[in-house]
Amino acid sequence: MATNSSLFEFDPGFENGRLRLAWYAFIGALLVGGGYAMWLRITQGMASTNLTSIVPWGAWVAFYIYFVGLSAGAFLVSTMANVFEMEGMHRIDRDALFAAIISMAVALLFVWVDLGRMDRMYFPFVWRQLTSALSWEVHAYVAYIAILVTELYFSMRIDLARLADRLDGFRGSLYKLLALGRLDTSEASQAFDQRWLKRAGILGIPLAIFMVHGGTGVLFAVSKARPYWNSGLFPVIFIISALLSGTALVMVLYVLRTRLFDGNSVDRDLLDRLAQLLIGFIVIDAALTAIEALIAFASLHPHEVETWQVVLFGEMSWSFWWFMVGFSWVFPLVLLTKRSWRRSPWVMVPAGLSVVIGIIAVRFNIVVPAQILPVMEGLPHGSYFPSLVEWGTSIGIVAVGLLLYTLGAETLPLTPLSGGDHE
Amino acid sequence: MSSTDDGETLPGVPNVGTDDLDAMVDQEQVDPRDELADVDADTDLGIAMAEDAKRVSRGELSGEDYWSKYDEAANTEFGEAYRKTPNPSVQSGDQTIDADVAEDLSCTVGSMESVAVELAEAESATDDTSSDKTWGMVIDLQKCVGCDSCTVACKAENRTPPGVSYNVVMEEEHGEFPNVTRTNVPRPCMQCENPPCVQVCPVSATYKLDNGVVNIDYDRCIGCRYCIIACPYGARYFDFGENYDDEVEEAGEVTSPEYGVDRGKREDGKSPVGNVRKCSFCTHRLERGEEPACVETCVGDARNMGDLDDSDSEVSKMADSSRAFQLKESEGTDPNVYYLK
Structure with missing residues (x-):
């Protein structure tokens, strides 16, 4: 995949051929397993899950809000570069946007597999309900994906044009197509792109914060039948934990892609900047969660107090203490304390991965505990752990995301050809 | 089981002669003439129709023949009440009568369900708050x-x-x-x-x-x-x-x-x-x-x-x-x- 250009070094694939093979084999194995689980899901219907009428929402919903959060967080990190013009952040602009798009695709796949009638997935665009948060959300997701794609286009267009100019054959035509035929590489065209990139970003910020992820939080918070969710702080925590997971994801992707794909050394200042952001988000996330718990306990509202007791001391409390507190707060915070560690890629990757995994538990601890206690005394208690089919399909859907991301990272100029910042 | 088993008796069930049971039914039966004496309609017609209705149910007489035989008499006897009441035989599945015969009948042809619906409609028409x-x-x-x-x-x-x-x-x-x-x-x-x-x-x-x-x-x-x-x-x-x-x-x-x-x-x-x-x-x-x-x-x-x-x-x-x-x-x-x- 050598380029015939003397001006640009463009070789976006894996540096190491064996690693590439191993990675695709790994994704392939996950896809085969996930595909089988999906076949079981479709043939056996919802009976293949461990869901019940008492706990109607489970792993798929948890993963859905997780990936919406990941997307919103990654997008907001991208706006630090293209809207707020934070120094040295342009390097990760496209990485963040592309990850945000893939995350949304994965999130929507989770929504789809969760529907009792998967064949009716388009119904929310045919019939609506103004008072339904979910009805608004599906429209917000579509608008948000449109914004993300627009942004990635304006961010990447000039490099696509440069590549279309310098490469022949299929790849050249592909880049020409992706640039939508706008092959002008002049400064004026770049300025145009950046102006529209910023405009789309400005539109996207409130959309991502208030509609896409705040809105997903509202979806839960409006449910007064579940006092654990029914709080004003809830959507805010949603947004903060989204920022936390999104920043961590972008950090991990940046290091891995720079090292494994570009073969470059990591910009340590940039890494430190991301790491410091991560510290801030961890502190805010932990503090707001503590406030939320405090309000619940102080209310003495039996349903809220008991739900928190389920979270803290119940059967599944390990997911709270080990994954939520341990993986998403304490462990990364320890790794982030030392300046030299923050500047070391191989310390920051485990720190970031730890957060990315820990936030999954945050999402499970949002969805499941509120359904354990019965809504009325005298009704049965709920109990839920995902079935093998639920785990299998979830892994398969995540593998689809990994595959899409890898294919994109191997073909698209996600690293600006000009190196770091926009010139 | 027992040696006196006549083949009809089930184990553990006392052997009561079916003739005795039939006699009990006959004993309970009221005299049709006495019953029909209390109503305005023609007693002889009522008895004749009832007897033939039994023959229809035994399969000795077809529904078509039955209604052809009594349609005119019923129309004369009951007048508007007969004409307006749907004859359910046409749609009742197992006792369906031929469409041509249904056509000839002087009363309305329909199902009992349609009677109920009409009654409900009539009721709701008079009661506008329903x-x-x-x-x-x-x-x-x-x-x-x-x-x-x-x-x-x-x-x-x-x-x-x-x-x-x-x-x-x-x-x-x-x-x-x-x-x-x-x-x-x-x-x-x-x-x-x-x-x-x-x-x-x-x-x-x-x-x-x-x-x-x-x-x-x-x-x-x-x-x-x-x-x-x-x-x-x-x-x-x-x-x-x-x-x-x-x-x-x-x-x-x-x-x-x-x-x-x-x-x-x-x-x-x-x-x-x-x-x-x-x-x-x-x-x-x-x-x-x-x-x-x-x-x-x-x-x-x-x-x-x-x-x-x-x-x-x-x-x-x-x-x-x-x-x-x-x-x-x-x-x-x-x-x-x-x-x-």
């Missing part, structure tokens, strides 16, 4: 004995699959031994005036009807289960597609026309499988002028059904009484199911 009805249920907790027969009747009526039970009886025990009390609270769908389930449905598949019932359109429901999450009463259930085929042969053969729609045989991938379900106040029964199955079956007469908008109705009087309360009144849902303390 369309403004708000169906409500009042459950007297002092009368409820906790027998769960409402739950069973509901299952039998609505043919709900395993895991779906539109009605449950919540049992609450209070106090410490020996001073304990137990309250049974039957819980159908509350048919709230402000239903949280309707509020959250992204496709408007569930909505409030004018008669107070919260409806579900199974053809529109996508199965996202948001309404189950939103319901403060746990009254909604997801249909996972399970059935009672292992317990009861051909359990899926009989279905219930929920919300007034007959969907035929239950099949995988066909609604309501994959949809959310709940109590409909037995809409299909209300439409026929019957009470919901749970109300009809209640052994203690604890359940009452009626029009909450009609201030003279029993339910609205009970709902106004000082004993009346609703579940989770603080939620602001304003259920149309009331309880009496």
Whole structure:
């Protein structure tokens, strides 16, 4: 995949051929397993899950809000570069946007597999309900994906044009197509792109914060039948934990892609900047969660107090203490304390991965505990752990995301050809 | 078993001669002439028609011949009453009469169901407030004995699959031994005036009807289960597609026309499988002028059904009484199911 250009070094694939093979084999194995689980899901219907009428929402919903959060967080990190013009952040602009798009695709796949009638997935665009948060959300997701794609286009267009100019054959035509035929590489065209990139970003910020992820939080918070969710702080925590997971994801992707794909050394200042952001988000996330718990306990509202007791001391409390507190707060915070560690890629990757995994538990601890206690005394208690089919399909859907991301990272100029910042 | 067995007797069943039983029937039978003497219509015609009707049921006479024979006489005898009453023989499946004969009959030809519908229509035409009805249920907790027969009747009526039970009886025990009390609270769908389930449905598949019932359109429901999450009463259930085929042969053969729609045989991938379900106040029964199955079956007469908008109705009087309360009144849902303390 050598380029015939003397001006640009463009070789976006894996540096190491064996690693590439191993990675695709790994994704392939996950896809085969996930595909089988999906076949079981479709043939056996919802009976293949461990869901019940008492706990109607489970792993798929948890993963859905997780990936919406990941997307919103990654997008907001991208706006630090293209809207707020934070120094040295342009390097990760496209990485963040592309990850945000893939995350949304994965999130929507989770929504789809969760529907009792998967064949009716388009119904929310045919019939609506103004008072339904979910009805608004599906429209917000579509608008948000449109914004993300627009942004990635304006961010990447000039490099696509440069590549279309310098490469022949299929790849050249592909880049020409992706640039939508706008092959002008002049400064004026770049300025145009950046102006529209910023405009789309400005539109996207409130959309991502208030509609896409705040809105997903509202979806839960409006449910007064579940006092654990029914709080004003809830959507805010949603947004903060989204920022936390999104920043961590972008950090991990940046290091891995720079090292494994570009073969470059990591910009340590940039890494430190991301790491410091991560510290801030961890502190805010932990503090707001503590406030939320405090309000619940102080209310003495039996349903809220008991739900928190389920979270803290119940059967599944390990997911709270080990994954939520341990993986998403304490462990990364320890790794982030030392300046030299923050500047070391191989310390920051485990720190970031730890957060990315820990936030999954945050999402499970949002969805499941509120359904354990019965809504009325005298009704049965709920109990839920995902079935093998639920785990299998979830892994398969995540593998689809990994595959899409890898294919994109191997073909698209996600690293600006000009190196770091926009010139 | 015994040596005197004549081949007809079953083990353990006393051998009563069937002739004796037939004699008992004859003894109980009233004299037709005496019976018909009390009515205005022609006694001889009545007896002749009855005798021939027996022959029809024995298969000695066809339905066509029967009606050809008596049509004119019946028309002369009963006049307008005969002409206006539909003759159900044409549509009654096993006793169908030939279309040509039906054509010749001087009376209207139709099913008994059409008679019932016409009667109901005539009634509603005279009573113009019936369309403004708000169906409500009042459950007297002092009368409820906790027998769960409402739950069973509901299952039998609505043919709900395993895991779906539109009605449950919540049992609450209070106090410490020996001073304990137990309250049974039957819980159908509350048919709230402000239903949280309707509020959250992204496709408007569930909505409030004018008669107070919260409806579900199974053809529109996508199965996202948001309404189950939103319901403060746990009254909604997801249909996972399970059935009672292992317990009861051909359990899926009989279905219930929920919300007034007959969907035929239950099949995988066909609604309501994959949809959310709940109590409909037995809409299909209300439409026929019957009470919901749970109300009809209640052994203690604890359940009452009626029009909450009609201030003279029993339910609205009970709902106004000082004993009346609703579940989770603080939620602001304003259920149309009331309880009496």
